[in-house]
Amino acid sequence: xxxxxxxxxxxxxxxxxxxxxxxxxxxxxxxxxxxxxxxxxxxxxxxxxxxxxxxxxxxxxxxxxxxxxxxxxxxxxxxxxxxxxxxxxxxxxxxxxxxxxxxxxxxxxxxxxxxxxxxxxxxxxxxxxxxxxxxxxxxxxxxxxxxxxxxxxxxxxxxxxxxxxxxxxxxxxxxxxxxxxxxxxxxxxxxxxxxxxxxxxxxxxxxxxxxxxxxxxxxxxxxxxxxxxxxxxxxxxxxxxxxxxxxxxxxxxxxxxxxxxxxxxxxxxxxxxxxxxxxxxxxxxxxxxxxxx
Ligand code: SAM
Numbered sequence: 384x385x386x387x388x389x390x391x392x393x394x395x396x397x398x399x400x401x402x403x404x405x406x407x408x409x410x411x412x413x414x415x416x417x418x419x420x421x422x423x424x425x426x427x428x429x430x431x432x433x434x435x436x437x438x439x440x441x442x443x444x445x446x447x448x449x450x451x452x453x454x455x456x457x458x459x460x461x462x463x464x465x466x467x468x469x470x471x472x473x474x475x476x477x478x479x480x481x482x483x484x485x486x487x488x489x490x491x492x493x494x495x496x497x498x499x500x501x502x503x504x505x506x507x508x509x510x511x512x513x514x515x516x517x518x519x520x521x522x523x524x525x526x527x528x529x530x531x532x533x534x535x536x537x538x539x540x541x542x543x544x545x546x547x548x549x550x551x552x553x554x555x556x557x558x559x560x561x562x563x564x565x566x567x568x569x570x571x572x573x574x575x576x577x578x579x580x581x582x583x584x585x586x587x588x589x590x591x592x593x594x595x596x597x598x599x600x601x602x603x604x605x606x607x608x609x610x611x612x613x614x615x616x617x618x619x620x621x622x623x624x625x626x627x628x629x630x631x632x633x634x635x636x637x638x639x640x641x642x643x644x645x646x647x648x649x650x651x652x653x654x655x656x657x658x659x660x661x662x663x664x665x666x667x668x669x670x671x672x673x674x675x676x
Contacts, residue, residue, distance in 0.1 A: 397466030403506030407585035480508040513580035513614035541570040545658030548619040576618040582611040620656035
């Protein structure tokens with residue numbers, strides 16, 4: 384099997400390695416990552432002190448330079464100039480794979496546009512780690528990164544995802560997990576299956592699976608601690624073929640039978656996989672139109 388050429392093969396050409404590092408357990412650094420990190424001229428690190436802890440564990444003496452979201456634009460031209468002089472750089476983030484909800488996008492794009500070779504040294508990432516233990520379908524998935532911190536924007540983002548049929552993966556901050564779960568329940572329905580993966584590869588790792596409303600209760604009573612690093616994996620919506628006319632017909636039929644708007648909405652959301660909030664607004668519009676007739 385042919386392998387990606389490593390340092391010696393690049394001779395005088397600069398090269399940028401994008402290197403994945405552990406998401407908790409420092410022993411999860413691959414052998415190739417260690418070799419590359421030892422042999423490049425400089426390691427660009429999101430937080431040089433954190434990277435130094437990893438380097439101390441693996442006896443990596445390479446100098447580090449701060450490269451994070453606040454200086455990425457300013458640093459990139461400097462790094463590109465040095466790559467064009469033939470220097471070899473590795474990019475790492477605090478944890479996991481750079482560019483996955485982490486800095487590096489600007490640099491990698493610029494490297495491509497200057498024809499600097501960019502190689503990956505793959506390894507851990509919280510998104511794949513959480514999926515691998517979720518027990519939810521992984522053949523197709525949508526990585527959504529962090530949800531917006533503000534409730535109104537978060538709900539809008541979730542509503543746009545209400546009919547997403549692929550498994551969804553969200554990163555979430557511990558102080559927002561309760562609010563995010565409450566919004567997931569409101570928009571996706573209480574009974575949607577989900578998994579909360581906490582502190583993966585670390586001492587207090589936990590993987591909790593269940594309905595969204597049950598997970599929310601467990602967070603509220605501290606059975607699932609709202610602490611540490613968290614990934615939420617949510618089952619996609621059941622595929623639906625219901626178009627708007629079919630959904631309207633469903634709502635009309637239930638309203639004709641005297642079913643309350645909220646209940647009609649919940650049933651229609653379940654049958655069609657469409658957003659409960661969207662259907663609720665639609666049901667109110669239908670009720671208003673019927674009143675005018
Ligand atoms: N680049 C990283 C990756 O490849 O996963 C992600 C960086 S992002 C700034 C940090 C978020 O990733 C955390 O807030 C959490 O949602 C998730 N995360 C990172 N490490 C984790 C772990 N050990 N267990 C669970 N989630 C983790």
